Amino acid sequence: MAKVVLKVSNLTKRFKDRIAVNNVSFEIHEGEIFGFLGPNGAGKSTTMKMISGISTPTKGSITVCGYDMRTEKEKCLRCLGAMIENPLMYSYMSAYDNLKYFASLYGDVDKNKILYYAKVVGLENRLKDPISKYSLGMRQRLGIAQTLLHSPKLLILDEPLSGLDPAGVKEMREFIISLARKYHIAVMVSSHMLAEMEHFCDTIAIINNGELLEVNEIEKLQQGIEGAKKIRFKVDYPNYAGIIVKNSLKLPVEIVGNSILVQCSEKKISKITSLLVGRKISILGIEVVTASLEEIFMDIVTRKTHGKLEIK
Ligand SMILES: Nc1ncnc2c1ncn2[C@@H]1O[C@H](COP(=O)(O)OP(=O)(O)OP(=O)(O)O)[C@@H](O)[C@H]1O
Numbered sequence: 001m002a003k004v005v006l007k008v009s010n011l012t013k014r015f016k017d018r019i020a021v022n023n024v025s026f027e028i029h030e031g032e033i034f035g036f037l038g039p040n041g042a043g044k045s046t047t048m049k050m051i052s053g054i055s056t057p058t059k060g061s062i063t064v065c066g067y068d069m070r071t072e073k074e075k076c077l078r079c080l081g082a083m084i085e086n087p088l089m090y091s092y093m094s095a096y097d098n099l100k101y102f103a104s105l106y107g108d109v110d111k112n113k114i115l116y117y118a119k120v121v122g123l124e125n126r127l128k129d130p131i132s133k134y135s136l137g138m139r140q141r142l143g144i145a146q147t148l149l150h151s152p153k154l155l156i157l158d159e160p161l162s163g164l165d166p167a168g169v170k171e172m173r174e175f176i177i178s179l180a181r182k183y184h185i186a187v188m189v190s191s192h193m194l195a196e197m198e199h200f201c202d203t204i205a206i207i208n209n210g211e212l213l214e215v216n217e218i219e220k221l222q223q224g225i226e227g228a229k230k231i232r233f234k235v236d237y238p239n240y241a242g243i244i245v246k247n248s249l250k251l252p253v254e255i256v257g258n259s260i261l262v263q264c265s266e267k268k269i270s271k272i273t274s275l276l277v278g279r280k281i282s283i284l285g286i287e288v289v290t291a292s293l294e295e296i297f298m299d300i301v302t303r304k305t306h307g308k309l310e311i312k
């Protein structure tokens with residue numbers, strides 16, 4: 001089992017009479033990409049601010065690389081890098097000067113180190129440009145380079161995909177994956193866009209109304225949903241094929257375009273195939289379809305909050 005980099009226990013934040021984060025506990029390991037999902041106002045940024053030492057918890061504890069945030073804050077901050085909301089940068093200055101400035105805050109202006117992290121984020125050829133000439137995606141990358149300057153073991157990224165175009169989202173996702181896989185950094189990424197997090201996070205935590213509803217590996221979340229798995233058969237006569245499968249095998253079937261979607265496990269594929277072929281239906285393709293994160297999210301929220309998706 002990989003080393004625990006972050007341990008959060010019973011974390012709570014109260015603003016006057018509003019509980020923004022309520023008794024949240026979880027762990028993040030070395031090299032893990034931990035997706036922190038929830039609708040607007042769920043408590044994502046509040047949780048991340050406490051973990052980053054920006055705000056003080058009302059209750060609960062935070063341990064980063066074994067250090068306690070209450071008593072060893074300085075050491076915790078040495079182990080983590082955080083980009084919460086918009087990264088701070090000076091747009092009239094060049095990217096290099098920005099990085100130099102942030103490195104100086106840690107008292108460690110090593111030119112090679114700055115160039116190294118500029119390379120990690122893929123900005124090594126644009127270091128002389130002023131930030132005002134940077135695209136949003138490039139600014140996000142520079143923001144991450146700033147947080148990497150002191151070689152943290154844990155990276156906290158609040159909504160790093162927001163505002164990026166589809167190509168930018170893909171690039172940022174691949175970049176985060178490389179930080180985790182190549183540099184073994186634990187990355188906690190928040191988003192309210194479920195689809196963006198699919199096929200990219202190792203673990204998904206779902207927060208709603210300040211409460212952590214679920215923490216699990218994405219495959220396990222999919223398995224937990226009843227009827228999550230469907231097999232898609234692309235056929236020449238979908239309506240006819242649908243009736244045959246429904247009547248002969250008593251399985252739930254949907255007709256979508258030129259395909260039938262049968263709710264069953266892979267074990268039934270050969271049975272369905274021979275049934276259809278026996279009725280002279282041509283099968284043009286077969287695909288296993290698992291529940292999307294969107295469906296998983298709605299399923300968990302409905303089961304655990306009795307359908308109340310509270311957005312404050
Ligand atoms: N400084 C504050 N004072 C009072 N209430 C606050 C403060 N910061 C956050 N809150 C409240 O705490 C709750 C959680 O807010 P938070 O910013 O953590 O949500 P979020 O999950 O990051 O949402 P979003 O997706 O919109 O960024 C909200 O109800 C918000 O109004």
Ligand SMILES: [Mg+2]
Nearest residue numbers: 044045046158
């Ligand atoms: Mg937020």
